[in-house]
Structure formats: C-alpha cells, structure tokens
Amino acid sequence: xxxxxxxFLSRYAPLHQxxxxxxxxxxxxxxRFSEFLAHEPQLVDxxxxxxSRFLQWRGSTERRxxxxxxxxxxxxxxxxxAIWTYLARKKLVxxxxxxxxxxxxxxxxxxxxxxxxxxxxxxxxxxTGLIGTLPEGWWWHTLLYSAWCTAERxxxxxxxxxxxxxxxxRTITFLAETRKGHTRDIERAITQxxxxxxxxxxxxxxxxxxxxxxxxxxxxxxLKKIARKAGVTPRGFHGIRKSAASYFALAGGSAQQLLDHExxxxxxxxxxxxxxxxxxxxAPDLLPRLDLG
Numbered sequence: 429x430x431x432x433x434x435x436f437l438s439r440y441a442p443l444h445q446x447x448x449x450x451x452x453x454x455x456x457x458x459x460r461f462s463e464f465l466a467h468e469p470q471l472v473d474x475x476x477x478x479x480s481r482f483l484q485w486r487g488s489t490e491r492r493x494x495x496x497x498x499x500x501x502x503x504x505x506x507x508x509x510a511i512w513t514y515l516a517r518k519k520l521v522x523x524x525x526x527x528x529x530x531x532x533x534x535x536x537x538x539x540x541x542x543x544x545x546x547x548x549x550x551x552x553x554x555x556t557g558l559i560g561t562l563p564e565g566w567w568w569h570t571l572l573y574s575a576w577c578t579a580e581r582x583x584x585x586x587x588x589x590x591x592x593x594x595x596x597x598r599t600i601t602f603l604a605e606t607r608k609g610h611t612r613d614i615e616r617a618i619t620q621x622x623x624x625x626x627x628x629x630x631x632x633x634x635x636x637x638x639x640x641x642x643x644x645x646x647x648x649x650x651l652k653k654i655a656r657k658a659g660v661t662p663r664g665f666h667g668i669r670k671s672a673a674s675y676f677a678l679a680g681g682s683a684q685q686l687l688d689h690e691x692x693x694x695x696x697x698x699x700x701x702x703x704x705x706x707x708x709x710x711a712p713d714l715l716p717r718l719d720l721g
Contacts, residue, residue: 432469432511433458440514445610447583449644454511457504460486471521474512479505480527499532539670539701544660548668549573551658560641562629568654570625571638574600575665578616579672579686581608582647582665586640591633595623607688614688674704 430438436458441451461469464482473479487501509525516524540548552568559567574585580602587606594600601615618626626637640647648664655662663670673683677700684695 430471432461432471432474432515435471435515435520436511439518440511444514449583452645453503454507457507460504461508471515474508474515474521474525476523476526479508479512479525483527483530502530502532505530534697537670537674537697537699537701538663538667539674539699539704540660540663540667541704542671542675544658545572545576545668545671547658547660548654549576551654551660555654560639562639566625566629567638570622570629572668573622573625574618575668576672577618577622578602579669579676580614580616581669583608586636586638588637589633590631590635590637593626593630593637595627595630598623612688670699670701671704673699674701678705 433455436454437451440446441454446454458469461473461482464485465473465478483501483505486496486504487498488495505527509527512521512525515521549569549572552572553565555564555568557564571585574580575582578585578600580600584602584607588600588602592601592603598618598620599615600618601613604610604612607614651665652662669687673687673695676686677683683700684692687695687699689695
C-alpha cells in the first residue's frame, strides 16, 4: 500500500500543480507527522484522533529552544487536511477529516521601509562571488530591485525568462502559469536604472533571468544574511511586496490592483502597513473633549 507521502507526490502535487517550494512545505508537514508517529505516515494514520493528537504535540514541542507559532501548526493542519480530503474524495480512505476548529491570530502587516529596501538592494549589490555563472552582486541587486518595482512574488520572479523582459520599453511581463493562482498575465513597469542594470547580463530569450542552481530553501537564509549586513530587520521577500503595496497606496494608487488581488480585503488585511500609510483619524481626534473639571 502506498504511503501518504507517496500518494501526495505522485497524485496530489501534480494534479494541483504545486510549485517546488509548496511541495517542500508539504514535505516538512509530513516529516513532522512522521516524527510524531515514529514511522512514515500510512493511510490508516489519517484518523481524527491521531491527527488531533499530532497537532497538540506539534504545538507543544520545542525546536531550537522555542515553540512553533500557532500559524505554523495551522499550516500543518491545513496541509494534512488538504491531502486527506483529496484521498477521501478518491475513496482511498474511508472517512473525511473532522477536526476541532483552529484559528491563527491575525497579525498586523509589517513591511520594510523604503530606506530598508534601499539598504537591502545596496547590500545585495555588494555581494561577491558567483551564482552559477552570474555575478552574485548583479543577481541580488537586480532581483531585489525588480521585486520592489513590480511587487511580484518571489516564485514568479525566479520563473521569469528574458523574452518576458522588455528593456527598451522598461516592462516585465509575468505569465499566468508562473504566478500564484495561474489566473492571468500581468505587466509591470521598471525604472531606467534597473533596465540598465539588467542589460549588463542579458542572455538568450528562453534563459531564466535569475537562475538559482541551489536548493530553493537556501534563498531565505541568504536574504536574511543580506538584511543583517544592511542593518535591516529581516522580513523575507514578502516584506518587499508589502512595502511596495503600502507606498503605492500612500501615493494614492490602488494596492489591490498592483498586487492583482481579487479582494480589497485581502490587500488591506495582509499587506498594508499602517506605519507607512497611516491609520486616519483616531477616536481621541474625533470624540468630543470631556469636561473633567
């Protein structure tokens, strides 16, 4: 009988068109589940009580001296339930999941300031060595600068090919199939100095602009090193996306349109940093002043 992991890799992942990074994240969940069970998860382990106990264990087990966040435990729950529900629909397991409800606290979005982004790009430009055959300084400088100009996700940026870059017209086109949701192509403008920097390493039309020959998970620790070198609090690649959206909104633009979100509530709830755009009038500003003697 196939294990849960084998069915995930052979059926769920390709049918749901999961990107390599997402497959890795699901793999981490299955690794933790395996650690809890002390064996590779089998179909029989997809049981309400077993998975509930796993989630309780996951939330109370320290790693590197600290407990996981509620969001991390919720991610494991969501991913296990997704696989489990698929297997139940295909009648490979007899029951659908019925787990206790669980909610993650809604955190206030935190973005890089524009000064932070400038420091990140500068620190990236000062990197030495090679990434494949490309100068590492050029690679990080242009990648981070493009993330700022386009507000696009890191997955779509890494999938970008040179035939999608118009250096004369100063635009980048992200294809639907490389973007989250695979909904539609989008075109974003870039600055002249970024176009000039990109031109320095322009290659064949079908080549990737930023090939990354290492494990995808190494990207984030490297960005964290760049941030610390720049004296900036690390906020990941998504911090740049939030930053671009917040400053775009501050200038009067539609952050929802920039990020290509279906719902304005998603943009406001998860991307707009009120420290950048402000909160508008507060209650003490609008309430009548009390006469307290």
